[in-house]
Amino acid sequence: EAKKQGRNGLRFFDPAMQATLEKRSQLESDLRDALELGQFELHYQKQVDDEGKPTGAEALIRWKHPQRGMVPPFEFIHVCEESGLIVPVGQWLMKEACHKLSQWQQHESMSHLKLSVNISMKEFMEDGFVRQVHQTIEASGVDSASLELEITESIGHSNPEELIEKLHLLRLADLKLAMDDFGTGYSSLSYLKKLPLDVLKIDQSFVRDLGVDISDESIVQAIIKVGETLGLEVIAEGVESEEQFKLLKQYGCRKFQGYYFGRPVPAEEFEQEFLFESPILEGSGV
Ligand code: C2E
Numbered sequence: 001e002a003k004k005q006g007r008n009g010l011r012f013f014d015p016a017m018q019a020t021l022e023k024r025s026q027l028e029s030d031l032r033d034a035l036e037l038g039q040f041e042l043h044y045q046k047q048v049d050d051e052g053k054p055t056g057a058e059a060l061i062r063w064k065h066p067q068r069g070m071v072p073p074f075e076f077i078h079v080c081e082e083s084g085l086i087v088p089v090g091q092w093l094m095k096e097a098c099h100k101l102s103q104w105q106q107h108e109s110m111s112h113l114k115l116s117v118n119i120s121m122k123e124f125m126e127d128g129f130v131r132q133v134h135q136t137i138e139a140s141g142v143d144s145a146s147l148e149l150e151i152t153e154s155i156g157h158s159n160p161e162e163l164i165e166k167l168h169l170l171r172l173a174d175l176k177l178a179m180d181d182f183g184t185g186y187s188s189l190s191y192l193k194k195l196p197l198d199v200l201k202i203d204q205s206f207v208r209d210l211g212v213d214i215s216d217e218s219i220v221q222a223i224i225k226v227g228e229t230l231g232l233e234v235i236a237e238g239v240e241s242e243e244q245f246k247l248l249k250q251y252g253c254r255k256f257q258g259y260y261f262g263r264p265v266p267a268e269e270f271e272q273e274f275l276f277e278s279p280i281l282e283g284s285g286v
């Protein structure tokens with residue numbers, strides 16, 4: 001039966017490939033269910049200033065699978081992107097993030113926090129993305145200046161004009177825009193200059209070998225310089241040690257994120273640090 005010709009003229013000769021395809025379509029349908037069943041969760045990782053004080057958080061998606069436990073994004077985000085499921089998933093997570101942010105903004109000890117949300121290229125380039133974001137912000141009542149969208153360099157290559165226009169529209173609405181994983185893509189500096197951004201995130205691959213690999217030290221210093229030149233805030237991700245923290249500060253970096261300061265954790269755990277005296281009550285309608 002593996003040699004039967006499909007309607008679209010494709011032939012599957014290879015049982016291993018057949019199995020891969022079946023596994024893949026099972027995963028897609030599981031992901032669809034996951035969204036309906038509320039199995040996605042956002043975890044929050046601290047971002048800090050040069051004294052280690054929290055300035056905000058990055059929201060990172062997890063799939064709380066009934067059998068497999070917490071599934072990390074690299075195992076399913078690409079499937080969401082390729083299947084188009086990232087659009088409803090992205091809408092869900094933007095709502096969830098705004099809901100959290102609006103709670104934080106009602107608490108004195110958390111009202112200064114910024115919240116960053118990752119946006120896939122597929123999602124970003126979808127018609128109606130900007131409108132959808134506006135609506136979600138409006139409905140949640142959050143101060144949009146505290147919301148940051150993280151995009152990646154690769155995002156630009158399909159349609160740069162449309163990308164730039166969308167970024168401008170989002171910025172008009174006061175949102176902050178960050179370039180994630182900076183240095184791993186291949187955009188030119190002249191292209192970067194055209195993008196209306198607020199923040200550059202130094203990719204963790206360059207931070208990892210600070211103090212070990214001389215060329216990574218130079219790259220990190222160069223990225224910080226680029227940020228300064230373009231008037232962007234620079235944040236280093238993947239900071240795992242005091243030594244990395246010290247070196248980055250020495251190079252002029254002012255914002256940091258990484259296991260050294262805290263791992264991504266569920267909202268309640270993230271909030272503990274700020275709210276141990278007056279916890280947010282679930283369903284309190286704030
Ligand atoms: P990212 O946006 O660059 O997120 C940073 C990743 O580095 C996160 O992995 C985080 O847990 C991890 N990380 C943070 N600090 C450290 C550290 O000190 N050392 C090391 N080794 N890793 C650290 P995570 O949560 O597995 O997410 C991986 C990627 O999946 C993200 O990279 C992002 O591209 C994507 N992703 C995560 N959540 C979402 C989401 O809600 N929407 C979309 N579209 N993509 C997401």
Ligand code: MG
Pocket residue numbers: 058118150180
């Ligand atoms: Mg990110």
Ligand code: MG
Pocket residue numbers: 180181201203204237
């Ligand atoms: Mg990153």
Ligand code: MG
Pocket residue numbers: 152180181
């Ligand atoms: Mg990334």
